Amino acid sequence: MKRLNSQLQQDGAPLELILLIRTLLAGCKEISFRVSQGALAGVLGSTLSENVQGETQKKLDVISNQILKDTLRDSGYVKAISSEEEEDVVPCSADGNYLVSFDPLDGSSNTEINSLIGTIFSIAHAPQWMKPDDPSAFLQPGTQMVAAGYVLYGPSTMLAMTTGRGTHLYTLDKTHGGFLLTQANVKIPEQTSEFAINTSNQRHWEAPIQQYVADLIAGADGPRKKDYNMRWVAAMVGDIHRVLCRGGIFMYPFDKRNPKIPGKLRLLYEANPMAFLIEQAGGLASTGEGRIMEVMPSEIHQRVPTLLGSKEEVESCLEYYVK
Numbered sequence: 209m210k211r212l213n214s215q216l217q218q219d220g221a222p223l224e225l226i227l228l229i230r231t232l233l234a235g236c237k238e239i240s241f242r243v244s245q246g247a248l249a250g251v252l253g254s255t256l257s258e259n260v261q262g263e264t265q266k267k268l269d270v271i272s273n274q275i276l277k278d279t280l281r282d283s284g285y286v287k288a289i290s291s292e293e294e295e296d297v298v299p300c301s302a303d304g305n306y307l308v309s310f311d312p313l314d315g316s317s318n319t320e321i322n323s324l325i326g327t328i329f330s331i332a333h334a335p336q337w338m339k340p341d342d343p344s345a346f347l348q349p350g351t352q353m354v355a356a357g358y359v360l361y362g363p364s365t366m367l368a369m370t371t372g373r374g375t376h377l378y379t380l381d382k383t384h385g386g387f388l389l390t391q392a393n394v395k396i397p398e399q400t401s402e403f404a405i406n407t408s409n410q411r412h413w414e415a416p417i418q419q420y421v422a423d424l425i426a427g428a429d430g431p432r433k434k435d436y437n438m439r440w441v442a443a444m445v446g447d448i449h450r451v452l453c454r455g456g457i458f459m460y461p462f463d464k465r466n467p468k469i470p471g472k473l474r475l476l477y478e479a480n481p482m483a484f485l486i487e488q489a490g491g492l493a494s495t496g497e498g499r500i501m502e503v504m505p506s507e508i509h510q511r512v513p514t515l516l517g518s519k520e521e522v523e524s525c526l527e528y529y530v531k
């Protein structure tokens with residue numbers, strides 16, 4: 209089976225980027241090990257602190273963030289980091305050539321129930337002029353990413369990654385400690401009959417998504433003329449992994465609860481990297497108004513509405529926004 213290194217070389221990734229990815233994944237392997245130890249390692253449960261997102265941090269949020277930060281900061285490849293769990297950007301090496309953004313632990317409410325969690329990341333070039341503590345270089349659209357991916361800490365530890373030459377899936381071979389290519393060039397089926405949305409928020413949705421989901425639920429008796437199934441992992445990594453594997457549409461739409469927060473998911477740490485993976489696998493990733501990867505961020509913790517997945521299903525959903 210092909211190793212990660214050879215696939216990255218085949219995809220034309222420069223050596224320094226390959227080394228950076230390997231460094232980042234060394235951190236993820238450590239998280240994978242800690243996660244697998246669960247209660248035995250005392251890593252489960254909450255802390256007493258709140259992050260900049262207004263969420264109570266789980267111990268694993270803090271531990272994972274620290275592992276990735278320590279691993280990347282000393283590598284020499286990274287000029288600065290932005291993280292869901294850090295209020296400000298974290299300055300690294302002045303001569304580092306890359307910027308890394310990450311959600312160190314996605315789906316952290318699943319830690320207590322031994323269910324799916326993961327790490328989501330993206331990498332962009334660091335401009336020469338940039339000072340390591342300057343957040344403005346992170347405020348570029350997702351189209352500027354040079355690589356993005358996630359590591360899913362499931363029954364097996366899997367990596368989904370793209371450097372812009374297709375989305376590939378790898379599985380961590382724990383016997384030798386490396387990621388091996390298990391599916392090259394993932395293609396998401398263009399049609400689907402599976403959707404993912406937290407329907408407990410229904411009363412807060414706007415009209416287009418209200419009508420779209422009502423029509424999905426109406427099934428074969430409604431305008432969509434087929435029955436749909438629903439899934440919700442409560443971890444975006446789990447839901448997006450399912451969409452990459454067998455198609456579907458994943459939605460975290462605009463929410464009228466707080467007009468200042470346009471959706472729950474974070475552009476830099478969640479929406480953009482997943483959009484890159486989905487687009488590279490032939491799917492679509494939209495805010496409802498435009499392509500996620502073209503959103504110009506105004507601050508590092510910006511949130512966006514997200515609609516991602518099978519091409520034709522996302523197109524059908526977007527028709528409700530046009531109407």
Ligand code: AHG
Pocket residue numbers: 263292311313314315316317406442443444445472
């Ligand atoms: P995080 O654990 O990094 O804060 O992200 C949680 C996100 C995302 O992974 C998931 O899709 C969504 O929150 C779940 O939200 P609900 O609480 O509405 O289920």
Ligand code: MN
Pocket residue numbers: 261263292316
């Ligand atoms: Mn969180």
Ligand code: MN
Pocket residue numbers: 311313314315444478
């Ligand atoms: Mn998350």
Ligand code: MN
Pocket residue numbers: 269292311312313314315316
């Ligand atoms: Mn998180």
